[in-house]
Amino acid sequence: MAELRTALVLGASILALSASAASAAPASSLVPLPASQEIIDQASPVAIAEGARIETPAGDADARAAADYLRDLTERTRGLGLRVASAGASPAVVFRRDPTVAGGPEAYDLRVEKGRVTISAAGGAGLFYGAVTTWQLMTPDAAKGPVSIPAQRIHDAPRFSWRGLMIDSARHYQSPAEIEHMIDWMALHKLNVLHWHLTDDQGWRLEIKKYPRLTEVGGWRVPAGAAAQADIDPATGKPRLYGGIYTQDQVRRIVAYAAARHVMIVPEIEMPGHALSAILAYPQLGSDGPAPAAIQSDAGVFPYLYNVDDKTFGFLGDVLTEVMDLFPGPFIHVGGDEAVKDQWKANPAIQARIKALGLKDEDALQSWFTHRMDDFIVAHGRRLIGWDEILEGGPLPASATVMSWHGVDGAVTAAKAGHDAVVSPAPVLYFDNTQARRPDEPPGRGYLVTLKDVYGFDPAPAGLSDDQRAHILGLQANLWTEHIRTDDRLTAMAFPRAAAVAEAGWSPQGRRDWLGFAARMPVQFERYHALGLPADPAALEVAVDQSPGDAVGQASVRLSTQLGLGQIRYTTDGSAPSPSSPAYASPLTVVLPSTLKAAAFADGAQVSPTAESKLDALSVLRRTSQQLQSCSGKLVLNLEDDGPPRGPRARFMVDVINPCWIYPEVDLGAISKLTVSVGQVPFNFQLGADRAKIPLHAPATANGELEVRLDRCDAPPIAVLPLPPARPGVELSTLSADLPKLSGRHALCLSFTAKSLDPMSVIDWVQLVPAASASAKAGS
Template sequence: MQRKRRILTLICCTFVAAVAGCSKPVSDSPATAATTLPVSIIPAPRELTRAAGQFAVTTSTPVVFENGSPAEATARYFIDLMQRTRGMALTARNSDASGAISFKLLADEGTPDDEGYSLDASPRGITVSARSPRGLFYGAVSLWQLLTAEAPSAPGATTIDVPALTITDAPRFRWRGLMLDSARHYQSPQFIKQFIDVMALHKLNVLHWHLTDDQAWRLEIKKYPKLTEVGAWRVPAGPAAAADIDPTTGRPRVYGGFYSQDQVRDIVAYAAARHITIVPEIDMPGHASAAIAAYPKLAVLDNPPRQVPADWGVYPALFNVEESTFGFLQDVLSEVLALFPSEYIHVGGDEAVKDQWKASARVQARMRELGVKDEHALQAHFIERMQAFLSNQGRRLIGWDEILEGGLAPNATVMSWRGIDGAVAAAAAGHDTVLSPQPTLYFDRRPFDTPSSPGRVEISTVQDVYAFDPAPAVISEQQRKHILGVQANIWTEHIRTPARVEFMAFPRAAAIAEVGWSHTKDWAGFSERLPAQLERYRVLDVRFAEAPLPRPVDPLRRSSHEMALCTDKIALSLEDDAPISGERAVFKVDIMEPCWLFKGADLAKANSLVAAVGQVPFNFQIGDAVKQIPLHKPATPAGELEVRLDDCKGERIAVLPLAPAVKNYAVTTLPSASIAPREGIHDLCFMFTRKSVDPIWVIDSIELKTDAVAGTE
């Protein structure tokens, strides 16, 4: 159901200002309105020239194309889009007509893959032309945006005025992508298609589909059915999931799903019709836990875990380097190639912790057999084997920037995520590269400070994304020819639902689309065009990140998001693991040191304190760093929440036992604790005592009471 619309000016002042400020559009005077009708196209066209006059599009305006030509598909897509988003039923015609919208494919001229287009609008009609179906499609998207630059002037309006103008447009980069992680959390095929639909309306052209990882294997492989029979399912972390017993099995209910090969073919064809290439990722040699749970012979260890794990982070599990394992991976890739016609196949290559290889006598013997000097060189050999296989099949390998370590396989392409250094090194060595650096282009970072959105506490705003430079000065002009483009990544460890995927993707995807397409940057201009894009999201029923209206902080009550963290080591906006169904609380916490500061508390009249707390599983693979987590000795078996004055080493002014919360997996409001009134403004430090790192006790909210009697709530 379409969401309630709001005035575009209000959107600009609340949302855009919240992320980085908003330049208010200049109002048109009546004398100039005809030539200054709004032009709100994202990404911004390369060249746009206005002319005098306008063209009125009505329900009687014909849409003309050559019947049976490639232009027909684009014209009919445009007609359907106008029907769905403006309720305007345009008529298709296959012969020229006056006062028409025409879609024309020009002579090939030897550039069939050209993405450029021209759009000419005059008082006599509109013509969209291009040398390729892809370019014509992008011209149709721009025309649709011209026709949706404003909300309808009245319900059921049947006329839309388009300003007279000429657009000559083509993209800056050939790779303009989003990565969607479907391994950590599964999204339905229908959602994947909806996501592709919205990508297409931004002229994004690559969906990097992350299908395998430690926590799941999502792609059906006919030769190895256990990859999905076993590898696609896991029991979520935490006691709430462990207590959720499936009556058919008598065991904890498993979570997951996978994509059948028929579903994948359908999704790939759906994307291709919208000129989006799907690049699959099959992770290797690390992030292999789900595959190893399905087929233990792939492991380095003799007795690897037989269940798919549920922790986030980096597991030490690697594929072994036996010839049989290389054969397995080539079998998998053979089926992948049959499903995905993309030029590139992504093999991961990141975060491959070498401890198991170092400790394995068999792996060390294989290294000697293969003539490689160390574990980094072994990974390089691994990637080279995959590159050679893909090259023989007419495909190209792409991987995260760790594939540079130990030497890079010929013709391999580097996706730089650890800043831009990988891109710089790849380009300098003559390798193509895609820039996708954290934190700016990692959309698991929150778009603004919001208490309801799980993710990393670190913020990457729309303006941060827009400001990213895909061709930094450190890359020479000669080397810049190796920059294929840009990509933003949606990692879903903390993005459990499709609604949150959209929330984290949009409108930042609009910013990365303009970064990848447009040849110049204009933040003020983008800010003026963004409100119309947000209105299009509403019409399309796309959930997006809209900053809430600011509200004053309650001096007596703070949520965890309204308090400061004592440290910022691994700070997360972390969703509760309970209840199993329904809304869950979201806590701000540093998992390395759960500690909060209630700053500026007026204790002059407060005589008690109420805390709402939760407990979440410590499901994080952080290696030896776990030993650095401080544990404060509890006075009781369940532990306590301690309150200290001014700082975390100050006077302890209250203790709240955790016993009432131990058996409740969701949020518990603890009995209030009395505090002695004190003059002045003070900071309060809150920390938990506990015997172990699991569970992580967290604060949902703290409230100071001025009239409550301690122990009665």
């Protein structure tokens, strides 16, 4: 997908690197790194060729499934056709049951010696993970055909039992095929828990047969913005609906698909908050009368909570009964987060219920609510799990598990009280945060969470005793999808960062090392490409940041990579970089115009794709909204335009609580003009009291203006650019203005005037025009 630069990183260019990258690969290319791996230098490697046989014990269904999985992966990546049989001569790979393999049901031993690969495990999951490791040993590069595996011994078992990803299907629907794809990608990283977020304010995706209106109403909505309102469905004559649901038959197939890959699915049914979609379907469930359907396309925290009468609990019990019939795993997630209590406070009947129950306040009522649902769940042989807000208002139910997203404090509190916990802290494990400051990064939250940031997170909180630490089940990364509307973007936001989650959850802490992990990433990306996994390539790429040089006609260029792998080498004459090209050590001074190409090299091999940037007098002065600074950084989002309904859309980095941008360090003595591309996005954010704090500056003209200020955002404007009237079908407008003659380096502060918040004007890019260019254009 071009928008994610996949063609660059995961296409022909990375395949061209395969042979050289293999020679630079680390001693182990396994992800996650196994608990122990011993290379046997004196023993002969094991060759795997076309037609090689995989042997499984007769009648062992788990072993047969693992062998079939290995065969399929090998054919898809190396193009080798292997045979699976229970008996025969000279097997190349042997699966065997061994109850003595230590480490639990996911552990395995792997021996590459005596002419074969032997995978031993006590449990089916161990056999499966041994197959995954064997496949990785067979794919140390992107080559096709026979492969030789060095002789070695591996013993492997996970550090934590919960190694998860959460997929939010409520905000944006993913196809069943995409859910299965994500399960496949998880299994290949030894991730074993899919937390499936199925209900929220914006959608109810799960078919509940007793309450069909949940999906009839909650499964579909009109997206926010004028473009969606104008996108008329000819079949209905109304704005086209967006959404989707999962039937119970589809869910059963997905659950079985996951189980075959040793992935447990944990369903989440939100309560008592995030309940708008259910209340829209059945208004009697709510605490404060009818809710407006139009706000279902908003993001943020809604005030709509379930009622606390017996009929509501009857409804929730009916729903969970059907949920538990679909999902056989031990955990049922009830949410519990962000339950704003305003409606409970204002409802006389609920206040009377609080008094009758002898509760202190609304937080205590939520605790009582959680206990009541826990009683129901436990009576059905399951365990309740909820976000860390379930700790508030009173002690937890005895068997309840906490998922800690406000840092790790909730997990620490739970573990000290004897409760199990999963660490899932924002922002580092919130994968809706951006991975790089690139204009073509997928939309999401504007906080930067790189692959290295994720790898640096340790799931074991400090300050716990050994007994308390045993309550930390593991970790989980979350894919919230308020701004992730396509399947490919979901995968790109997850990977490669989920590989870092996998290593944190599986590998012993003492074996984890960022540089070693980074060295294994180029090979891992080759595997991604071979399987069609559209991972975000930002971690591999060389980032090129350009700015004006000290003299006219020059640019200052900074080069960097997230991995920090090898040495960056570059050219400025248009030729491809090589191991003998100049090495980058400090910011470059480049004569304009030039074409700069750069790539990273390690041990003489290229370990990144080649980055190419054309540098000229205008490019060094152009900044996208992703490259500008936020004035206050309160709630920065990388938003997508609401139109066109189909096809590519512009993306804008904006602080929705303070929409204001800063272009720093501008040499105004060399600048004569400012050109800005602007757009509009719907203001569909539930911000509660924060909405009233958003500054609105009165416009002087009918459509408002873009105001440019010097150094301070409260200074008088030095330029005012009137906005044009809104034009249907036109998403972006270009504004230009001359700047006053000033000297010195200054920051430019840019903000809009407006009569209302909706729609919100936003900056796409800013182009400063040097005085020489403006004069030359005027003369022509």
